[in-house]
Amino acid sequence: MTSKLTAILPDLAPWRSSRDFRLLFVQGLVTYFGSFMAMIALPLQIKHLTDSPLAVGAMGAVELVPLVVFGLYGGALADSADRRKVIALTEAGLGVLAGLLLVNALLPEPLLWPLYVVAAGVSALAGLQRPALDSLMARIVPHDQLTAAAALNSLRWQTGAIAGPAVAGVVVAYAGHATAYGVTVVGFAVSVALCTRLQAAPASEDAPKPSLRGIAEGARYAWSRPVLLGTYAVDLAAMFFAFPNAVFPFLADDLDAEWALGLMYAAGSVGSVIVGLTSGWASRVRRHGQLVVYGAAGWGLAIAAAGWFGSVWAVLVCLAFAGAGDMLSGLGRSTIWNQTIPEELRGRLAGIEVLSYSVGPQLGQVRAGALAGWSGTRPAIWSGGLACVVSVGLLAAALPKLMTYDADTDEDAQRRRARQGAAAAEPVG
Template sequence: MSSEDAAAEPAPRRWRIDVSPLRTSSDFRALFTAGVVSYLGSMFTFVAIPLQAQQLTGSFVVVGLLGLAEVIPILVFGLWGGALADHVDRRRMILVTEVCLGIGSLILLANALLPDPHVWVLFVVGALFAACDSLQRPSVDALVPQSVPHHQLGGAAALMSLRWSVGFILGTSLGGLVASYLGVAVAYGIDAVSYVLSFLIFLSLKSRGRMKDEGTPGIGAIAEGVRYAWGRKDLLGTYAVDTLAMVLAFPWAVFPFVAEKFDAPWALGLLYAASSVGAAAASLTSGWTSHIHRHGKAIVIAASLYGLAIAAFGLAPTLWLALVFLALAGAADMVSGVFRSLVWNQSIPDDLRGRLAGIEFLSYAIGPQLGSARVSLMAQWRGLGFSIASGGILCAAGVLALAAALPTMWRYDVRTSVDVAAVRAARELRAPDDDD
């Protein structure tokens, strides 16, 4: 869209989410639809695992350690998954890992049906989920820029964010009710069914072959991606901001205890869903993001607001006010996420996209696991409210410090980036198939 077209665009349309990627690309429709189904089901398990751990042990520490159990698989398989995404058929990688994730849900179901469920199974399957997701997610992320034209990447990023938000809202809301009142076994069973459905949808993806025919997806391939990322401090900044925010201001692991604090076990699902309600609202009005060019500033401001909203959540005196602050945090996180995705998808060459997606996965996957451990252990030490609120304040301060330390991220502008110009030119030479 030219600047003249943008200026002439009706105001209501500027605020609406761009759905053109869904209309024009069957591959993107498959990625979006299967992702909604799969993520919806996985949120049932996301709620059920810490709830079952609380029911079996009643310990902040055990709930926090569940997150730590996933860190090593993410570290090992996240970078390797990114290398594989550049060297193997990305469609095949997605299908194989989807099957493995479904098997993990069946193991949880079988354990939950035992007369005395084993806590260690939660740790083992959590690690399995982390490994499979680490292998799958880079391939999914790397397929997005291959599935839509370059000018539709903004709409694609907003739609993918909406996919997570819708799945999180419905999945955690329903998952909280199902796990609390029907039992965690029912929640695990629903998750297993969702993987069957998403697998069938993923089957419709077209194979795009391998991005690199030479070499093997080993240490050398991973190192090439790391060197590229290290050479671009604007990219490093986007990863660091996300990691910092999640490590310091990710209170999801203690939501069962927050519900208990407000004497509202029925609100567990609402706590999990509140941030995604805000994220979905921001996604549905994301048309304005296409008119923002200084993506670095947008990331920093949104991530700082996220931290402040989490701090306010930790200090909220009532349940309903706490839910409002969580929704505001979700909206800020969604805005930050959209602009991070735009930086990644618009400026990283396709033959490196998988490996950089692996690094991206580490930035947004390790953070929540470490954040879950931090908030749980600090809650055990200093109390629930202090743990949440102090983390949010430190998040906002840390993001601003990163912006000062990495000025190329703060100054990043899509209109003047030489990396964006090079990637756009390369993609225009091999535009993706338009299906409809």
């Protein structure tokens, strides 16, 4: 019985082997909880001020350009600067922006335009930070523990995604937006303190300075690798067509279940956590491309079902299944990225990763909000889910190397494993 449980429960090897992984795990848990509090409070505040699904969806459009520009630059920066400093400084900046939301919420009549300005600023800082954060993982975790690390990181993220929205719905309803933003500020303060305890992660002496040429070099590498290209394209399509979070407040109204709004935001994370808590099997998977495709298709089917059903409980179950599919796809993507990308390109490719898994949701919010205003909330959701399934199937057919990727035989994975092993074997000092 013990051996069976061990095979199912999460693999804790990264937690045991890396001090920096433990610090980042705790830091992420704290900051994700606070961030999700703000993520729920912000669209709710826009809804209360405007009562317009288009106004809520427009938040995605405001965030898009800063995310693209600073995500690409952040990737180049991560290859040329100390990644620890980048993470700590951007985390402090996010805390300042949360403070501005708090100040605005405390005004007798809160203003609308600062909400969009702060949303754009958050998007810019997140774009700068994510490549440094993501590229650091492959440096601090052994190669054979990368899938386990991806599962634990996703479990951490989803825990915050459950607790943050669930608590935020109650906090906003009974204590107001300002209290939710105040919790976010405190979370970022704790996070910055933890980031300063990370070991320095400087770039190599011959690392290039951030430049358009360096960004283009990373883009050329990604374009030349069908497996990487497939992970980006599948995630982008899935999020563009089937990310309806912006219209959840209106879906709750349609179902006469305003009380369930926080649960809607958290339901997907429940499904992801269930997969994460039983992810011991994931360390034995070799065909991670299939995880990417089947997980994304499952996400789309579940989102389509969530838009179709008229029962709030059925919707919540469907959203949980969607989260499980997204977790599976995310495990595959993260493992492929960390197993195959060379260290000298890790930051710039992480910048492209930011675009693939962040631009999609931003555009998806705009799509969902605009279509909901035209056809209604539920048709906007189920039609997007079906479009996701079709697009993922077409991409899998167009990029067959993604489906046949094998961690043991792929040339890039073998090369990355050999280089990390050689680096670990070098004498210290």
